[in-house]
Amino acid sequence: MAEEVKLFGSWASPYTSRVKVVLKLKGIEYENVEEDLSNKSPLLLKYNPIHKKVPVFLHHGKPIAESLIIIEYIDETWKHNPILPIDPYDRAMARFWAKFIDEKIQPAVWKTLLAGENEREAAIEEAHQLLKTLERELNGKKFFGGESLGFLDVAGNVVVWLEVSQEALGMNLLDKEKFPILHEWCQRVLDDDAFKQVMPPKEKLLAFTRARFEAFLGPK
């Protein structure tokens, strides 16, 4: 029943989008609650008092926060079309690389955006190295998950969003010449049915990204 499943999120949050992709892949109906992140609802703050962030997943009235934890919960509760691999070692690797994306790649990308003139070169070099490391994990596969989207592909959506939105920031961090394999993977992900249905329209995302960074850094 759709009313038992709710997702508090924001259209502009790739972390919310991760959960939406998985819900789509599993064909799970849910009520989408769109949050205004500049004015978070009392319900969101009640359901995620620790981090006060989206996404928050509500199932039978019980809240879960943190996108990757939500996805594991969904995978364990709705067992069809598994998102995580079956083999424990492959699961460990998927979790490891998803953590790497969130804890290493994301901050490195931010650093390149916020770096002053003097630090920018080094920041870009670091981000490039990390992206290259991730790219190697594809290892000839169509997706990180193999023939179809899996946990790591979903977690990797932030890389896809970077590819799409980087032009709004006047950057080319994920250069398709430097990262041909990652670039091709991005295209395959963008072409996936579930992903397509959940991805915000490109122009909307670009406008949002532009506005957000101008607010941060001042207009370029």
Add this chain to the structure above:
Amino acid sequence: MAQEVKLFGMWASLYSRRIEIALKMKGVQFEFIEEDLQNKSPLLLKHNSIHKKVPVLLHNGMPIAESLIILEYIDETWLDNPILPRDPYDRAMARFWARFIDEKLIWISWDAFSSKEEDQGKAIEEACKQLKALENELKEKEFFGGDTLGYLDIAAIMVASWFGVMQEVMKVELLTEENFPILCQWVGKFVDCPIVKECLPRKEKMVEFTRVLLKDFLASK
């Protein structure tokens, strides 16, 4: 077929001790390889080329890094004495709070321990708020895992050991019986568990080690 299980760790690393506890709870035989973190072995750097840290579990030659990820791997590979709860919601909560400890609590507490005097009051207040949130998760239970040690108890070794050590080294009170009676009671039960007793280094040794580790920082204060 004999399974080959090796653990690259370090005696003072609580992350490393997490894995020892889990392996012992499951009765898994393993070889412990003590790393000198000032002079990491080529094997460690090969098996954890990304982070170059302990612990690393090597199972039949396949390496896994990151303690919480290793714990889940152990639970999914050796099915006796499960350490994660059965119920998906309880599992989600255990994972949430374990990550909370590693990603939020420790850092906020480090701020409280290391802040300059003028900022310390506020930092301590914030750290206490986070500790209280974790304490509330115990509810009426003996352990976070219920009647016996579970994943979150193992993760919370940081609370059971690191806080006490840091409080002594930095001379800042945070986790007190007065303010956190339930959490402190859990600490007592946790360190008293036979397997934990085997794995936890003596507090004095940890304090001495930490004093040396932080000597430059302490000198600058």
